[in-house]
Amino acid sequence: MTGRRHYRPRYLQVAEDLRDEILRGDLAAGDPLPGEPVLAERYHLSRTSVRDAIKLLRDWGLVRAEPGRGTRVRTQRQRVRRTPERYQWEKDRVRLPEHERRTAGATEKDTGLKVDDLEFHAEYSTVEAGADLAERFQVPVGTRLLHRVYWTSSVKEGAALTLARSWLVYDVAAANPDLLDAANEPWPGGTQHQLHTLGIEVDHVIDEITARPPQPDEAHILDIGPGVSVLVLRKTSVDTEGRVAEVAETVLPGDRTELVYTTRLERWSG
Amino acid sequence: MTGRRHYRPRYLQVAEDLRDEILRGDLAAGDPLPGEPVLAERYHLSRTSVRDAIKLLRDWGLVRAEPGRGTRVRTQRQRVRRTPERYQWEKDRVRLPEHERRTAGATEKDTGLKVDDLEFHAEYSTVEAGADLAERFQVPVGTRLLHRVYWTSSVKEGAALTLARSWLVYDVAAANPDLLDAANEPWPGGTQHQLHTLGIEVDHVIDEITARPPQPDEAHILDIGPGVSVLVLRKTSVDTEGRVAEVAETVLPGDRTELVYTTRLERWSG
Known part of the structure; x- marks a missing residue:
């Protein structure tokens, strides 16, 4: 959405950006997601907002937190x-x-x-x-x-x-x-x-x-x-x-x- | 769903039951939802589960908590x-x-x-x-x-x-x-x-x-x-x-x- 009336939180834009990278295959299954500090700097975003974006990617089933290995891209599901x-x-x-x-x-x-x-x-x-x-x-x-x-x-x-x-x-x-x-x-x-x-x-x-x-x-x-x-x-x-x-x-x-x-x-x- | 493999929580069944009553018009716009004790008894359910069911109805946009008036059925939306x-x-x-x-x-x-x-x-x-x-x-x-x-x-x-x-x-x-x-x-x-x-x-x-x-x-x-x-x-x-x-x-x-x-x-x- 564009236009002043539409409220579009930044964390959502970041999550969608990362989603597109995953769906395009730029981030492949098993790849680590860039760390919070890296993402915060890349997107000029607070750590809290970065965490919100990552949570959304988890909710969408695109990434998974793996004990001791950080957050990694999941195998994409059959379409x-x-x-x-x-x-x-x-x-x-x-x-x-x-x-x-x-x-x-x-x-x-x-x-x-x-x-x-x-x-x-x-x-x-x-x-x-x-x-x-x-x-x-x-x-x-x-x-x-x-x-x-x-x-x-x-x-x-x-x-x-x-x-x-x-x-x-x-x-x-x-x-x-x-x-x-x-x-x-x-x-x-x-x-x-x-x-x-x-x-x-x-x-x-x-x-x-x-x-x-x-x-x-x-x-x-x-x-x-x-x-x-x-x-x-x-x-x-x-x-x-x-x-x-x-x-x-x-x-x-x-x-x-x-x-x-x-x-x-x-x-x-x- | 039927069958032993399918986990279907009771609060969900109750919420669906009440949703059907609302969509059929048995509960009309502005009507109060029966109180928690009444629903708990009607469905042999704990108060916690009743509250979960009512929360779901709120999330679905079917009822609304009105200050001082309890939970009431909302006007149904244009289909x-x-x-x-x-x-x-x-x-x-x-x-x-x-x-x-x-x-x-x-x-x-x-x-x-x-x-x-x-x-x-x-x-x-x-x-x-x-x-x-x-x-x-x-x-x-x-x-x-x-x-x-x-x-x-x-x-x-x-x-x-x-x-x-x-x-x-x-x-x-x-x-x-x-x-x-x-x-x-x-x-x-x-x-x-x-x-x-x-x-x-x-x-x-x-x-x-x-x-x-x-x-x-x-x-x-x-x-x-x-x-x-x-x-x-x-x-x-x-x-x-x-x-x-x-x-x-x-x-x-x-x-x-x-x-x-x-x-x-x-x-x-x-």
Whole structure:
């Protein structure tokens, strides 16, 4: 921000400056951060403000205080660039043979990682629809839902890249008993293939995006610091009959995830 | 989250419960929050945990401690639901007569408010392109850019709903000197009309979305509490020649903004 009305503390500018150096790679993983006196002189800043800047870098998860070794740059986390092309990509894979469907899922597509770089976790349970999900699925409050929790971890980082919850109407899913057992995860071809086994074809997907601080359990699984926000992406898959087939909510770390949507406009006639 | 691995403190559940009551309107603006002893008994919780829950509601900006009146529910903030249809909508308006272009902008469209409910602010300055914007515009680092800061406030709330920064290549914009003067804002028809006066037609718009805690100046202008994250939407408008015509970055409060994108999938042949 520029302009006299905007209050921008100096320590924040310094923290952003150092952040840019880290993200550009000028300061590499394992490198020591310059000491407080050096930074104070470089930026003409008090030691207190330098400490505030370093605290912010720690909160952002970019540096870490290492006993006896000072403050060092942390290994930068895997970045995720997620575009809605993943939905058509998943749909196109539904009718591939199983051995091809098995080779990659949407997370591999978003991260550029291989199946072996990722560890997949799934937990299933049943829940009763509250007011919100009941309205979404157009079913009575209390209707039984299959509730699925997924997280995909980078083997190298030992922390989750994304955390997702998904709901299906239980009685709909139960038409294929294989869909009720988490042991069948990761399901080759993912949710769109699962729905296909029920005779359901997805027509469109609605992404609704908000942001908030992580909840403690999310911060733990995603291994993110207190200065990191999460993106919450609620995805509603609507079938060719106009019925909601699946609702999912994915929590993504805001500091390393980019959601990218391209809107093409109609051309003016020449 | 469910499952034994997920640590979910009780005070958080209570805070979410009360948040839902407020958002549903069961607790209305100005209503007192039930007292600590009442909440402690209702939720079988210690007074300390109750206080933690109430602090969280304050951080979220949902309640406020009022001297001598206890903790009361705040007036709920204007919600913004933003879809990419706004881009085609803006484009279609470019060729309308000025008096029609003047009647509404995209913020009115997103909020359902009228022009008179909103107060518009614009500040212009010039900046030199850093590495990031230079790459985006495909110009040398140091190229002069027109830097525009906008915020739109709800008259009723006295706080900004959104905060945006926008960059144009200065020498491109200067072909129409009217575009260099903030006094011409709000420009009827917005940026797409401004670009049209330069002979530029927008072909597609790329939205890149991340999330982070607000910076102090942003928290001040948007009047958001420390427990609220912001969505950062970087918008790149590409013209019919494939050149980047505008880069903009909009900061939106994550607790009352929903970005909505719909992806239509190809149908399987019957």
